Every structure is written in structure tokens, then in C-alpha cells.
Amino acid sequence: MIVAERKPFEEIKSLLEPYQKVLTVGCGTCVAVCLAGGEKEVGILNAELKIARKLEGKPIETGAITVERQCDMEFLEELDSMVDQYDALLSMACGAGIQFLAERFPEKPVFPAVDTSFIGVNRDVGWYEEKCRACGSCVLGLTAGICPVTMCAKSLFNGPCGGTNKQSCEINVNQPCAWYRIHERLSKQGRLKNIMEIHPPNDWRNQAPRTIIQPGYEERLKAFNGK
């Protein structure tokens, strides 16, 4: 899932400085699961804003709603009848959801309440680890299920750099060397030959805005959306 972190309160407060009526929009999917932007966090953030603004003598009025997913237009529909009453929207979704919200209500200022951090996994309540950089050309099949793009600080594709340090990465002793781990796991599986061949660099030009049409849906796109 996508993992995000609440922005520092000070930053959110200053973004909202000029506004009196703000609708805080939570997202019920990834950011809810990673405890950053679900219904509970919406309530908490609104309470913080009210306390702070009251102390400053500039009370703020807040609305609260949490939609299923801000990255699907249909789920944003339920906001249509509400947004008019507000000066600004504060989204607790990931960057994708925030942009879709801004696209749906182009006349309203939309602000982010979270920093979208990474694609990752959930180790325990409140504890997440980055696992994937969405490179667009996955090599996990070669690397024993350990991502060299994410887990290697230099995103190397062909073994460790000279700084590999007794199982650790040179950037930090607490950061395991991805290539040490890849080697360990491959050798346990008897698949070391996997990494004997040179793997060409990824085509990083793919980082320009990407669009995917799933195979089998090209026709649909043309038929219904192609106008």
C-alpha cells in the first residue's frame, strides 16, 4: 500500500492561515490503513486546528468527511453538494488522491495534510517499511524477492558497491546491505547463477508521467472515453 505521514501541524496551520471554513477530507483506503488520514485522523486534526486557531483569536470552522478512496472520481461525488460551503479543502489522502480532489473542484484551493512517503508494508500497528519504488520493470524474480532499487541505497542492479560493510550498507550500519541479503537468499535457494549475468540498467526515462491501459481495455477506452 501507499504509506503517508501527517504533515507537521505548524505547516498545515500556515497553509490554512487565510481561510475560515475548511473541509477536511479523509481517505478510507491506504492512508487509513497506515493510520495517517482516515476518519479518526480527520477528527483529531480538526480538533487541533480549532484549538490553535481559537487561541490565536481567529477561530476556524471545520467540516469532516472521509470518502472510500480519493483516487476514484465516483467516490468524490458525494462532496459535490458540500464544497460550496467551504473556503478551502484539506485532503488527508496520498498525493494522487489530493490531485484528483483538486481536479474535481478546480475552483477551490486544495491543501495536503499528509506527506506521501512510499509504497510499503505494515510490520505492526503504526510501523511501515518501504519496499518498492515503482520502477516499472520489476526484477524481484532475479533478486530473490528483495528489491535492489529500494533496498540498495544506490539502486544498483549488479551486486554491491565497494562500501558494503559486514552485511550493512555504508550509509548506516543499521541498514542491511540489499546485495548481501540477495546473495544470502539466492545461495540458500541454489540460484546464485541468477545474478552472474550483467543486468542492463533500468530505462529511467519511464519516470515521465505514466499511463497504463490494461490489456483488453483499449477498446473500452476508445469506445467510452475516446471523445
Place this chain on the structure above:
Amino acid sequence: MSQPNTTDMQKIETASNVLVLGGGLAGICTAEAIAAQGYPVLLVEPGEAVGLKAESRPLNSYSQSEKDTLNKLVEQVRSSENIEILEKTTLSCATGVAGDYRVWLSGQKPLSEKQVGAIVVASELIRNPLNAAYGLEIGGPVITQTDLEHALASETKKFTGKTVAFVVGFGQSGNPLVMERVLRSALELAQIEGTTVYVYVNDLKVAAEELERLYLKARDNGVLFFKLSQAPVIETQENGISITYSDPVILRDISAQADFLVIEEAMEADSANAHLACLLRLDLGSEGFMQTDNVHRYPVSTNREGIFVVGGSRQVKALDQACMDAENAALQVRRLLGDGTRLAPANKAVLDIGKCTFCLTCYRCCPHGAIYWSTENKPVISLIACQGCGICASECPMDAIQIGEFSDKAIHDQVQKSMANTGKAPNIVAFCCQNSAQEAAQMAADFGIALPEGLHLIQVPCAGKIDLDYILNAFVQGADGVLVMACHPRNCKSEHGNTYARWRVNDAQNRLSKAGLDKARLSFVTLASNMGSEFARIVTEFETWLRDL
């Protein structure tokens, strides 16, 4: 907030059979006691055979008549129609909740799935010779208590005319089970032709009636006891052992010689408990037993409803005490499973699956393991297992769980109402755990102790139900100060409710400071239910402090 009880009750079916894990004597007694209540029992033993062999105490430490009685019991269990015995079998996986556990067993037969209503864990203790505490290696004249018991059963001649010394209580704080074994062996040795028996002991633990008698009998038969405050110095020599100790009466070092030195053994929790606790989602207590110190629970209960622990799973226990545990476990099983149906309040904890985002937070946080993931891949709260603490509800990122009378709306309305018509006095919202602070407050009121005029009590089922947004919203509603009042550390009925409350208060304090409020306006305190005057003192001081601001 307790209202007249209008709660709907829900009927829940429970499975009637019971899994007993461990076929030592505690397990045997438990199987027997539960079967006697009419519930079919599945008795599972990882070792070769149930009975004396599965015991942590060596066979040889029992007298013949005891062995006979115990073997008879084992036979009874073996022939019981209500008890199925699976030997060389272990638990590989367990899911579900009280009344409906699914367990997977592997062993002689291929992995099989069973449904059981309750589980009783009857682990045995393990013996651990404490030679390292005396700086000695086992071998030659240095033998363990188990070695000795073995030798006494087969080759008593070995000791004729010899001197045998015991050391006990210097490697561990003494306990009756350990002492009993030492006294039995010492007595037996003393009755062999020409032996001399010394027992060097730190703290003579003979609290049980039988032990006292055994001790006197050993003494009368010539066993010499030396009560020392410090371990003797022991050296192994070519022809035996030398023991030197400082005599507390004549204040001189005394040396003695012995042919054998018997090293005490600790009787400890089996290290396998940790794995089992993990499988069963039980809290592991101190020293590796499968139970934490919790004054709110029955002796054999755990943090999970429907999982009970007896004998060596929960404490160092002598046999008679393990049998008592077995009876208790059988009573608990009957209370839980009854005649196959149970009634439970339907609104104890209600999960709105439409709001749920399947984040697993509630499942991971419930201290009672009362939430399970159903085969339809959704969280379900067991109304039998749930204790209504509200920890899950307060952690759920979607506010998808509501607890009986303590719904978010009810609490919010109560806070709002309490703020409506207040005078000049500072407004204090005190969230009080009903198991401690609420009672302390009641006591203060009953004693007629004056309490601050602006004090508003909000009762919660457990401090774990105090949401971060309850705290912040109290300030939004106009509170000048907020108190979060929980049970003392390690005294929470739901194990971690007070800890969650403390974490949330720390979090809320940081948020309040960032919002520009003095974080001391929010305070976390712990109380016991009988601390009425302490409650009054805390709220009064808090009020004074708020007035002075």
C-alpha cells in the same frame, strides 16, 4: 453512565469439546475433571505417552504408593469414553475464539483440523541443574538431584557407608517442590546402612504441612541440616568433595568431606511455552509462565477467554495444587460452554463492516484476542471473548467500532452537555476508568469530600477507551483541563488499557503544545478503586493549578 439495562442479548452456540495440551499429571487430572462435567476431551501430549512419563518430575521421585495412585488415574483416563488421547502430537496452529476455536494438530496422524470450545494448557515444568551457581561441573562425585533419584531407585548399594551432601537454595530462592524432592531423597539415604547425610540449605522452605513432617522425619533419621546464609565453598578432590562453610554460631570456617555432592535443580517454566503462547496469542508472564499477574482474573484464566492454564503452565506447582487447578479449569469450562449456548449482550462491541478498511489494527490491539479474521476475510468481534474494554474502538482509524453504552457519540454528547452550563470555576473533564478512578470518585463523594465545582466525570469501561479525539475535543468544547484517570501500572483488567491511555496522553500533550496550549492542562494519573481521598486531592490540586494560570 450506566443506564437501565435494555441491552439485547444474542444467543451464541459453543462447541462442547475441549482441548487439553499436555499429558503430565496436571493434564491428566484436567482431562478427567472436564470429562466428568460431560464435555468430550481431546488430550494431546507431545511426548511418547501421557501419564507419569510426561511429568516434569522424575518418576523416581514418587513413592511406590503414589505411583500406584497416579497410574490408576492414568488408566482411568485411558479407558474413559469421553477422552480421546493423541500422543506424539503437537499443536501447529490455532485460530478462532472462545466457544469456537479451530486447532490444527500434527503428529502420528497427518495434520488434522478440530473445532473445540475451550483450550486448557497443562505444560510441565522443566528441571534445570544449578551447578553453574556453585561453579561446578556435573560428573564424578557431583550429581544432580535427578541422578540421585535415579540411583536411589536402582542401585542403593552405591551409597552404603558413604557421605552424601546436598546443597539447596543458593542457586535459586527456595521453593517447596524443590525442597520436597531433597527431603525425600535425604530421608531415603539416611535409611541406608551407614550413610551420613548433610543438607546445606539457605532458606528452608517447608511451608506445606507434608513438608514440615518430612523435614522432621529426615532429621529424626539422622539427616544433618546446616542453615547457612552464604553458599559453602566446594572443591572437588581426588577422593571426593570438600565443603567449607562459615558456621554462623561459632563464627569459624568448618570443613567437611563427602563422597557425593547433590546439586539442586530449579523447576522452571518450559521454554516451549513461548512458542505455544505465540500460537495461542497469550501474554507470557514473568519467568516464562503463560499468565501475567492480573488481580482481576480467576487463577487459571489468561488474557484470552476460553484458554485456561493449569499446573506448570502458570506457576511452579506441587501435584495437589495442579489438581486444584484442574478442578478450577473444569469449572471455568462449564461456565463458558454451559449446555452449548451462551447469551451475550449484542452491543458489547459492534463493528460496522461498511466503515471498516481491513487494516488489522483492532485485531492486533485487542488484548483479549477477541477479534478474529473470518473466512469471508473480515474482522469479527466475538461477543463471548470481548471484555468491552474499547481499546480496539479507540485505535480504529475509521471509528468503525462502537462499544455498548460508550459510543463515540454518547461520550461526545456527555462532554458537550457537561460544558453547557458552567460557572466561573475551571472546567475539568476527568475521563475515569470504571474499574478504578470512577469508584475512587464515588468513594470521595460518599465520604462527603468536597470536589471542585467545575469537575465533570466521564465514565469509560477502561482507560483504553479514551480516544485521542475525546481528549482533544474536550478542549475544543471548552475544558480548561483534562484528566485521564486509569488503573495503576500492571493493574489493568484488560492488561494494556492503561498503557494505551498513557501513550495517547503523551501524543495528545505533544499535539496540544504544537497548537499553543500548555500541555500540563492534560494530565495522566493512575489510581486504585479505594483511593477516594487521593482522587479528591488530585482533582483539587489540578483545579488550584488551573485557577492560578
